Amino acid sequence: xxxxxxxxxxxxxxSGSVPGAGVRREFDxxxxxxxxxxxxxxxxxxxxxEWNGLSFSETVFNNSYQTMPETQWNYWNLxxxxxxEREDGTLQLLMRKDQCMHCEEPGCLxxxxxxxxxxxxVNGIVDFQQDHCIGxxxxxxxxxxxxxxxxPTARKVxxxxxxxxxxxxxxxxACIKACPTGCLHFGTKPDMKALAETRAxxxxxxxxFENAGVYDPPGVKGTHVIYVLHDASNPELYGGLPKxxxxxxxxxxxxxxxxxxxNIAMIGGLLGVFAHYLRFGPKIEPADEETPRQGxxxxxxxxxxxxxxx
Amino acid sequence: xxxxxxxxxxRVLRYSFHERLVHWLAGFSYVYLLLTGLAFxxxxxxxxxxxxxxxxxxxxxxxxxxxxxxxxxxxxxRMWSRQMHETESDKEFWRxxxxxxxxxxxLVPSADRFNAGQKLLFWGFLWCxxxxxxxxxxxxxxxxxxxxxxxxxxxxxxxxxxxxLLTIGLFIxxxxxxxxxxxxxxxxxIRGDVSTxxxxxxxxxxxxxLLRDAAARK
Ligand code: HEM
Ligand code: SF4
Numbered sequence: 001x002x003x004x005x006x007x008x009x010x011x012x013x014x015s016g017s018v019p020g021a022g023v024r025r026e027f028d029x030x031x032x033x034x035x036x037x038x039x040x041x042x043x044x045x046x047x048x049x050e051w052n053g054l055s056f057s058e059t060v061f062n063n064s065y066q067t068m069p070e071t072q073w074n075y076w077n078l079x080x081x082x083x084x085e086r087e088d089g090t091l092q093l094l095m096r097k098d099q100c101m102h103c104e105e106p107g108c109l110x111x112x113x114x115x116x117x118x119x120x121x122v123n124g125i126v127d128f129q130q131d132h133c134i135g136x137x138x139x140x141x142x143x144x145x146x147x148x149x150x151x152p153t154a155r156k157v158x159x160x161x162x163x164x165x166x167x168x169x170x171x172x173x174a175c176i177k178a179c180p181t182g183c184l185h186f187g188t189k190p191d192m193k194a195l196a197e198t199r200a201x202x203x204x205x206x207x208x209f210e211n212a213g214v215y216d217p218p219g220v221k222g223t224h225v226i227y228v229l230h231d232a233s234n235p236e237l238y239g240g241l242p243k244x245x246x247x248x249x250x251x252x253x254x255x256x257x258x259x260x261x262x263n264i265a266m267i268g269g270l271l272g273v274f275a276h277y278l279r280f281g282p283k284i285e286p287a288d289e290e291t292p293r294q295g296x297x298x299x300x301x302x303x304x305x306x307x308x309x310x
Numbered sequence: 311x312x313x314x315x316x317x318x319x320x321r322v323l324r325y326s327f328h329e330r331l332v333h334w335l336a337g338f339s340y341v342y343l344l345l346t347g348l349a350f351x352x353x354x355x356x357x358x359x360x361x362x363x364x365x366x367x368x369x370x371x372x373x374x375x376x377x378x379x380x381x382x383x384x385x386x387x388r389m390w391s392r393q394m395h396e397t398e399s400d401k402e403f404w405r406x407x408x409x410x411x412x413x414x415x416x417l418v419p420s421a422d423r424f425n426a427g428q429k430l431l432f433w434g435f436l437w438c439x440x441x442x443x444x445x446x447x448x449x450x451x452x453x454x455x456x457x458x459x460x461x462x463x464x465x466x467x468x469x470x471x472x473x474x475l476l477t478i479g480l481f482i483x484x485x486x487x488x489x490x491x492x493x494x495x496x497x498x499x500i501r502g503d504v505s506t507x508x509x510x511x512x513x514x515x516x517x518x519x520l521l522r523d524a525a526a527r528k
Binding site: 013014015070111113114115134135136137138140141146149150155248249250251253254258259261262263265266269270272273276277280281282283284285286287 | 349350351352353354356359365366368369370411412413415449451452453457460463464465466467468471472475478479482483486490491492493494505507508510511
């Protein structure tokens with residue numbers, strides 16, 4: 001993975017074309033998270049903080065292993081725990097590493113109005129550029145995974161970068177590097193997809209997880225972070241992983257049809273009043289004392305009357 | 311209506327200083343909201359925010375100016391709401407709209423202080439202002455909305471621009487009529503007075519009322 005993977009594919013709030021998009025062979029990166037071999041040690045959380053220079057956040061106790069309810073603007077990687085009671089009464093401790101999914105169709109980027117505040121690289125990484133961010137929080141609304149978080153101090157939004165700075169230099173993301181069980185993998189999207197499918201098949205055939213499968217949701221055209229789940233039919237169990245995520249329809253409606261209806265209506269309104277002026281002209285200010293004309297029709301207003309101005 | 315009267319120079323006072331002040335407080339704050347709002351509406355108009363002191367400043371100031379706009383709108387409500395109720399002649403006005411549009415004003419029923427179109431403008435801005443305020447508050451603090459209530463954010467991103475568009479339609483017609491189309495109207499909201507001819511043609515009921523008031527006071 002070289003500098004070439006930092007070619008930009010899409011830019012938020014940008015009028016015009018995207019410079020350089022599609023000129024080179026695409027090279028999609030992907031992070032694979034195998035929830036079935038995660039032990040919840042949180043090494044990835046620490047590695048994330050270390051690499052990105054973030055300070056540790058205070059934890060809360062809520063009668064489970066969950067250390068905080070969700071990711072934060074300065075805490076981009078969080079293990080979600082769920083004690084799931086199965087039908088046969090046995091307990092299953094589900095652990096899922098939650099972070100930005102780097103959607104192929106990113107709702108945050110679609111929603112963002114600021115030119116260049118969010119870019120999607122050709123390699124699939126969706127990255128926030130805080131120097132262009134205006135802190136409006138539209139991305140918070142656009143994201144189907146509850147990932148972008150507003151910083152009240154910086155008044156800008158932050159999230160996982162997929163360690164774009166490491167990836168550019170040919171390194172894997174910090175979380176991958178730290179994982180002691182090997183449940184995290186990093187490579188090209190086709191390779192990771194194949195590895196994930198192999199693992200899911202193994203789980204189905206040898207470990208008795210009939211519903212094991214790969215989470216690579218088509219609603220957002222696939223993600224550059226994919227999961228192997230013991231029960232792919234029920235992703236909600238894994239700390240609220242959405243079953244069929246897609247860019248919220250309100251956001252799609254707002255950014256496409258509503259924009260067009262609005263633009264046409266506004267331009268139509270301006271042209272309309274201009275056409276009215278050309279056709280009918282102004283209502284000339286009437287004379288102070290109108291004397292009705294004798295015999296003829298009532299005086300037409302709007303006809304030019306030089307004596308009419310006071 | 312106590313503030314309006316026949317002036318010594320024969321002209322008619324249409325808007326008091328207070329009314330003009332409130333009108334322009336609303337006017338200037340609305341134009342700022344419109345320009346900064348349009349900047350975030352479309353990437354092709356983002357330059358407006360750059361011109362107006364930078365996109366970050368525009369994002370920070372738009373909601374505050376929105377509060378000023380809502381304040382001015384509420385003052386207008388206090389000033390004018392009693393004169394804005396629909397009357398029988400307003401219904402006739404809408405039936406005669408074609409004549410009004412074709413500048414055949416003698417075929418349009420005479421209006422009281424405000425005609426039916428002005429009343430529509432008033433109520434349209436008032437109701438849209440309320441919608442803009444409610445949705446604007448959500449857009450102001452989207453990060454404070456918990457994930458379980460995220461549909462509030464979805465409603466806000468539709469309602470805010472939709473209500474803004476309705477006001478833009480009203481605004482285009484309002485500005486066109488107040489400046490280019492109805493000669494004499496702009497002066498009424500700047501200097502405050504109109505000619506008697508103007509008062510008689512467009513607001514005869516109001517004008518006759520003023521004459522009766524003036525006669526009674528003598
Ligand atoms: C009533 C109080 C108002 C509040 C609290 C408010 C708040 C907001 C906020 C927080 C945003 C997000 C971006 C930003 O901060 O600039 C926004 C966007 C916007 N506002 Fe307002 N606003 C108000 C009134 C208005 C009015 C009167 C208009 C009339 C034109 C308007 C038009 C817009 C538009 C067009 C957008 C962009 C919508 C989009 O991105 O599609 N706002 N408003
Ligand atoms: S807050 Fe999000 S949507 Fe708004 S400018 Fe920043 S990145 Fe873009």
